[in-house]
Amino acid sequence: MTDVTELxxxxxxxxxxxxxxxxxxxxxxxxxxxxxxxxxxxxALEAERAVNAQLEARVQAIREKQExxxxxxxxxxxxxxxxxxxxxxxxxxxxRVNAQLRQNNRALREANRKGVGDAALINTALEAExxxxxxxxxxxxxxxxxxxxxxxxxxEGGADA
Numbered sequence: 001m002t003d004v005t006e007l008x009x010x011x012x013x014x015x016x017x018x019x020x021x022x023x024x025x026x027x028x029x030x031x032x033x034x035x036x037x038x039x040x041x042x043x044a045l046e047a048e049r050a051v052n053a054q055l056e057a058r059v060q061a062i063r064e065k066q067e068x069x070x071x072x073x074x075x076x077x078x079x080x081x082x083x084x085x086x087x088x089x090x091x092x093x094x095x096r097v098n099a100q101l102r103q104n105n106r107a108l109r110e111a112n113r114k115g116v117g118d119a120a121l122i123n124t125a126l127e128a129e130x131x132x133x134x135x136x137x138x139x140x141x142x143x144x145x146x147x148x149x150x151x152x153x154x155x156e157g158g159a160d161a
Contacts (some may be wrong), residue, residue, distance in 0.1 A: 098135075101131075104128045
Protein backbone atom coordinates (compact mmCIF):
# COMPACT_ATOMS: atom_id res chain seq x y z
CA MET A 1 0.00 0.00 0.00
CA THR A 2 3.06 2.29 0.23
CA ASP A 3 3.08 2.34 -3.58
CA VAL A 4 -0.52 3.56 -3.58
CA THR A 5 0.29 6.43 -1.21
CA GLU A 6 3.33 7.41 -3.28
CA LEU A 7 1.33 7.33 -6.51
CA UNK A 8 -1.44 9.42 -4.99
CA UNK A 9 1.15 11.99 -3.87
CA UNK A 10 2.64 12.11 -7.36
CA UNK A 11 -0.78 12.55 -8.95
CA UNK A 12 -1.64 15.39 -6.59
CA UNK A 13 1.71 17.10 -7.31
CA UNK A 14 1.11 16.79 -11.07
CA UNK A 15 -2.33 18.35 -10.73
CA UNK A 16 -0.84 21.20 -8.71
CA UNK A 17 1.81 21.81 -11.38
CA UNK A 18 -0.83 21.78 -14.11
CA UNK A 19 -3.03 24.18 -12.21
CA UNK A 20 -0.21 26.65 -11.69
CA UNK A 21 0.85 26.28 -15.33
CA UNK A 22 -2.64 26.90 -16.62
CA UNK A 23 -3.00 29.93 -14.34
CA UNK A 24 0.23 31.33 -15.75
CA UNK A 25 -0.91 30.69 -19.33
CA UNK A 26 -4.27 32.37 -18.88
CA UNK A 27 -2.87 35.31 -16.91
CA UNK A 28 0.12 36.49 -18.92
CA UNK A 29 -0.49 35.27 -22.44
CA UNK A 30 1.21 32.38 -24.10
CA UNK A 31 4.88 32.85 -24.69
CA UNK A 32 7.14 30.22 -26.24
CA UNK A 33 8.42 29.09 -22.83
CA UNK A 34 4.85 28.89 -21.53
CA UNK A 35 3.85 26.70 -24.48
CA UNK A 36 6.72 24.35 -23.73
CA UNK A 37 5.73 24.26 -20.06
CA UNK A 38 2.09 23.59 -21.01
CA UNK A 39 3.18 20.71 -23.26
CA UNK A 40 5.35 19.40 -20.46
CA UNK A 41 2.44 19.62 -18.05
CA UNK A 42 0.14 17.80 -20.47
CA UNK A 43 2.71 15.02 -20.82
CA ALA A 44 3.02 14.81 -17.04
CA LEU A 45 -0.76 14.69 -16.74
CA GLU A 46 -1.01 11.88 -19.28
CA ALA A 47 1.79 9.99 -17.54
CA GLU A 48 0.05 10.34 -14.20
CA ARG A 49 -3.25 9.24 -15.71
CA ALA A 50 -1.54 6.15 -17.10
CA VAL A 51 -0.01 5.40 -13.71
CA ASN A 52 -3.40 5.93 -12.08
CA ALA A 53 -5.04 3.53 -14.54
CA GLN A 54 -2.36 0.92 -13.83
CA LEU A 55 -2.88 1.39 -10.12
CA GLU A 56 -6.63 0.97 -10.44
CA ALA A 57 -6.10 -2.20 -12.48
CA ARG A 58 -3.76 -3.58 -9.80
CA VAL A 59 -6.24 -2.75 -7.04
CA GLN A 60 -9.02 -4.46 -8.99
CA ALA A 61 -6.85 -7.55 -9.56
CA ILE A 62 -6.01 -7.71 -5.85
CA ARG A 63 -9.69 -7.33 -4.92
CA GLU A 64 -10.70 -10.15 -7.29
CA LYS A 65 -7.94 -12.39 -5.96
CA GLN A 66 -9.06 -11.75 -2.37
CA GLU A 67 -12.69 -12.46 -3.22
CA UNK A 68 -11.67 -15.70 -4.91
CA UNK A 69 -9.52 -16.70 -1.95
CA UNK A 70 -12.30 -15.90 0.52
CA UNK A 71 -14.76 -17.97 -1.52
CA UNK A 72 -12.34 -20.90 -1.59
CA UNK A 73 -11.73 -20.66 2.13
CA UNK A 74 -15.46 -20.46 2.91
CA UNK A 75 -16.06 -23.60 0.83
CA UNK A 76 -13.22 -25.38 2.65
CA UNK A 77 -14.61 -24.36 6.05
CA UNK A 78 -18.04 -25.67 5.06
CA UNK A 79 -16.55 -28.97 3.91
CA UNK A 80 -14.54 -29.33 7.12
CA UNK A 81 -17.60 -28.58 9.25
CA UNK A 82 -19.61 -31.25 7.45
CA UNK A 83 -16.76 -33.71 7.95
CA UNK A 84 -16.52 -32.81 11.63
CA UNK A 85 -20.26 -33.36 12.14
CA UNK A 86 -20.07 -36.70 10.36
CA UNK A 87 -17.14 -37.80 12.53
CA UNK A 88 -18.92 -36.61 15.68
CA UNK A 89 -21.90 -38.78 14.73
CA UNK A 90 -19.57 -41.75 14.22
CA UNK A 91 -18.00 -41.20 17.63
CA UNK A 92 -21.43 -40.95 19.28
CA UNK A 93 -22.49 -44.25 17.71
CA UNK A 94 -19.24 -45.85 18.79
CA UNK A 95 -19.72 -44.66 22.36
CA ARG A 96 -23.30 -45.96 22.42
CA VAL A 97 -22.31 -49.41 21.14
CA ASN A 98 -19.37 -49.62 23.53
CA ALA A 99 -21.63 -48.73 26.46
CA GLN A 100 -23.97 -51.55 25.43
CA LEU A 101 -21.01 -53.91 25.17
CA ARG A 102 -19.81 -52.98 28.66
CA GLN A 103 -23.30 -53.48 30.07
CA ASN A 104 -23.60 -56.92 28.44
CA ASN A 105 -20.15 -57.94 29.68
CA ARG A 106 -21.10 -56.94 33.23
CA ALA A 107 -24.22 -59.08 32.97
CA LEU A 108 -22.14 -62.01 31.67
CA ARG A 109 -19.63 -61.68 34.49
CA GLU A 110 -22.50 -61.60 37.01
CA ALA A 111 -24.09 -64.71 35.46
CA ASN A 112 -20.76 -66.54 35.50
CA ARG A 113 -20.18 -65.59 39.11
CA LYS A 114 -23.58 -67.09 39.98
CA GLY A 115 -22.76 -70.19 37.95
CA VAL A 116 -25.65 -69.61 35.57
CA GLY A 117 -24.75 -69.74 31.90
CA ASP A 118 -27.42 -67.92 29.94
CA ALA A 119 -27.23 -68.64 26.18
CA ALA A 120 -29.38 -65.60 25.32
CA LEU A 121 -27.10 -63.38 27.39
CA ILE A 122 -24.01 -64.80 25.65
CA ASN A 123 -25.68 -64.28 22.26
CA THR A 124 -26.56 -60.67 23.15
CA ALA A 125 -22.98 -60.03 24.30
CA LEU A 126 -21.58 -61.45 21.06
CA GLU A 127 -23.98 -59.31 19.00
CA ALA A 128 -22.95 -56.22 20.95
CA GLU A 129 -19.30 -57.05 20.41
CA UNK A 130 -19.88 -57.46 16.67
CA UNK A 131 -21.72 -54.12 16.59
CA UNK A 132 -18.83 -52.49 18.41
CA UNK A 133 -16.34 -53.95 15.96
CA UNK A 134 -18.44 -52.70 13.03
CA UNK A 135 -18.63 -49.22 14.54
CA UNK A 136 -14.87 -49.17 15.12
CA UNK A 137 -14.35 -50.23 11.50
CA UNK A 138 -16.76 -47.52 10.29
CA UNK A 139 -14.99 -44.90 12.43
CA UNK A 140 -11.62 -46.01 11.07
CA UNK A 141 -12.99 -45.86 7.55
CA UNK A 142 -14.33 -42.35 8.10
CA UNK A 143 -10.94 -41.25 9.41
CA UNK A 144 -9.17 -42.81 6.43
CA UNK A 145 -11.61 -41.13 4.03
CA UNK A 146 -10.85 -37.79 5.67
CA UNK A 147 -7.10 -38.37 5.35
CA UNK A 148 -7.45 -39.43 1.72
CA UNK A 149 -9.60 -36.37 1.05
CA UNK A 150 -6.84 -34.13 2.40
CA UNK A 151 -4.06 -35.97 0.54
CA UNK A 152 -5.85 -36.21 -2.84
CA UNK A 153 -5.23 -32.57 -3.85
CA UNK A 154 -1.56 -32.90 -2.91
CA UNK A 155 -1.13 -36.10 -4.91
CA GLU A 156 -3.03 -34.75 -7.91
CA GLY A 157 -1.03 -31.51 -7.74
CA GLY A 158 2.21 -33.51 -7.68
CA ALA A 159 1.11 -35.57 -10.67
CA ASP A 160 0.43 -32.40 -12.68
CA ALA A 161 3.86 -30.99 -11.87
